[in-house]
Amino acid sequence: MDTIRVRHVAGRQFTGWNERGHGIVMDTPPAYKGEGTGPRPLELVLYALGGCTAMDVVSILEKKRLDIRSVDVTVTGVQREDDHPHYYERVSVEYLVTGVGVPEEAVARAIELSETKYCSVKGMFGPQVEVVTSFRVVEVTC
Numbered sequence: 001m002d003t004i005r006v007r008h009v010a011g012r013q014f015t016g017w018n019e020r021g022h023g024i025v026m027d028t029p030p031a032y033k034g035e036g037t038g039p040r041p042l043e044l045v046l047y048a049l050g051g052c053t054a055m056d057v058v059s060i061l062e063k064k065r066l067d068i069r070s071v072d073v074t075v076t077g078v079q080r081e082d083d084h085p086h087y088y089e090r091v092s093v094e095y096l097v098t099g100v101g102v103p104e105e106a107v108a109r110a111i112e113l114s115e116t117k118y119c120s121v122k123g124m125f126g127p128q129v130e131v132v133t134s135f136r137v138v139e140v141t142c
Contacts (some may be wrong), residue, residue, distance in 0.1 A: 002018065002019075003019055004016055004017070006026075011027075011033055011034055011035060012027055012033050012034035012035075013025065013035060013037055013038070014041075024038065025037055026039060026041050026044070027039075042077075042086075042087075042088070043077075045077070045088065046075040046076075046077050046088070047075075048121045049091065049093065049121045050073045050075040050093070051121075052122065053122060054095075056114035057071055057095065057107070061097070061099075061106060061107070061110050064106055064110075066099060066101070066103075067099050067100040067102065068097060068098070070097075070099075071096070071097050071098075072095070073093060074094045075091065075092070076094075077090070077091045078090040078091075087129070088129060089128060089130065090129070090130045090131075090132070091129060092133075093132070093133045094133075094134050095133075095134070095135035095136070096135070096136050097136070097137045098138045098140055099137070100140060101139075102137050102139075103137075107135055108135070111133055111135060115131070115133065
């Protein structure tokens with residue numbers, strides 16, 4: 001069981017931390033009575049998705065003994081505006097995999113496994129959230 005604690009600091013700023021003491025500051029922009037000192041709580045969902053799937057993809061590609069040098073993930077969310085709650089109704093996930101001799105098929109399969117089997121954050125998204133995925137593989141020389 002994971003436990004997170006959240007404490008109000010001031011205005012719309014909150015700090016959160018887990019049992020191991022890792023923390024984060026959450027806030028809203030000044031337009032919403034915040035100071036903009038941290039990500040909005042909803043944005044943390046995008047951080048979580050990016051981190052979860054990136055860890056999966058790296059792990060899968062390493063198990064295939066591929067020479068990956070970096071995996072960068074850009075996650076973009078479009079919020080529902082017409083009614084509350086303003087959840088993300090469309091999320092795009094773009095992967096940039098850099099390495100030596102990394103086959104596109106291996107990257108596509110690693111992403112598919114992450115999305116359909118391993119990424120717990122992705123698994124929490126309901127059918128109302130459309131997730132669109134793309135990737136590029138960049139070859140580097142040794």
